[in-house]
Amino acid sequence: MAITPLxxxxxxxYHLGSFNNTGVPIDDATIHEDVLSTxxxxxxxxxxxxxxxxxxxxxxxxxxxxxxxxxxxLKLNVIQLTARIx
Numbered sequence: 001m002a003i004t005p006l007x008x009x010x011x012x013x014y015h016l017g018s019f020n021n022t023g024v025p026i027d028d029a030t031i032h033e034d035v036l037s038t039x040x041x042x043x044x045x046x047x048x049x050x051x052x053x054x055x056x057x058x059x060x061x062x063x064x065x066x067x068x069x070x071x072x073x074l075k076l077n078v079i080q081l082t083a084r085i086x
Contacts, residue, residue, distance in 0.1 A: 003062035005082050011058050012078050019047045032081065033074035048074060059085065 003011075009028060016035050017026045024034045036048040052069065060066050067085050070076070076084065 002064040003059055003086070005086055007062075008055070008059065008082050008086060009078050012055060012082070015051055015054050016078070019051060028078045031075065031077050036074060038074075055085075 013026050013028075013030070016030055016032070020026060020035050022035060024030060026035070032048075032051075036051055038046050038048045040046050041050070052073075056066055064086065069081075070084050073081055073084070
């Protein structure tokens with residue numbers, strides 16, 4: 001059975017909290033770009049790509065399909081992104 005939306009949202013919020021150095025409250029309405037960046041690492045190893053890889057792995061490891069992510073995913077909140085990738 002694939003991961004449920006609620007379970008994926010819980011995982012997303014947990015990992016957003018791991019990257020949160022801005023003090024933004026982490027909840028279902030958190031916009032990804034308010035926490036993640038494409039300029040905070042080395043090359044492609046930045047928080048946005050690492051987070052995306054973790055979430056993709058989580059979906060696949062739990063029987064889900066690795067769907068394409070929208071190009072504007074950093075502008076989406078947790079609930080919006082969950083609806084687009086599950």
